[in-house]
Amino acid sequence: MTTTASYSVTGMTCGHCVAAITEELTALPGVENVHVQLVPGAVSVVTVTSGAPLTDDVVREAVDEAGYEVTGRP
Amino acid sequence: MTTTASYSVTGMTCGHCVAAITEELTALPGVENVHVQLVPGAVSVVTVTSGAPLTDDVVREAVDEAGYEVTGRP
Numbered sequence: 248m249t250t251t252a253s254y255s256v257t258g259m260t261c262g263h264c265v266a267a268i269t270e271e272l273t274a275l276p277g278v279e280n281v282h283v284q285l286v287p288g289a290v291s292v293v294t295v296t297s298g299a300p301l302t303d304d305v306v307r308e309a310v311d312e313a314g315y316e317v318t319g320r321p
Numbered sequence: 322m323t324t325t326a327s328y329s330v331t332g333m334t335c336g337h338c339v340a341a342i343t344e345e346l347t348a349l350p351g352v353e354n355v356h357v358q359l360v361p362g363a364v365s366v367v368t369v370t371s372g373a374p375l376t377d378d379v380v381r382e383a384v385d386e387a388g389y390e391v392t393g394r395p
Contacts, residue, residue, distance in 0.1 A: 260335045260362075263338060287362075288362065312391035
């Protein structure tokens with residue numbers, strides 16, 4: 248069974264940002280899909296599908312590692 | 322003797338964009354240095370230092386290849 252969760256993320260501006268955050272999140276264990284709805288200069292929505300639920304801390308850390316910030320849930 | 326020329330470039334938003342355009346321009350023959358003054362969402366200034374003058378067409382094409390547009394000289 249898969250779990251899908253969405254996160255509000257700030258700081259993303261372009262396709263390179265989408266690629267960077269997708270790469271970082273895809274590297275997390277169990278992650279099967281990452282979808283980014285880019286809103287340049289505002290709050291983008293990142294949706295992660297994984298084989299088991301991810302803790303918020305793990306997602307927050309991966310997003311931070313890519314250079315962006317989780318500000319909550321959309 | 323080296324030549325330095327600056328170009329106004331639109332479409333750049335973040336550090337990834339700076340890296341992409343720097344990589345593309347550095348690959349041109351004779352280019353010794355690329356400096357980008359990033360102005361996210363507006364007109365950035367890209368300065369290229371090369372061993373011999375580059376034609377505008379060559380620079381325009383490299384910038385276009387990176388996904389941005391030369392709009393003139395600053």
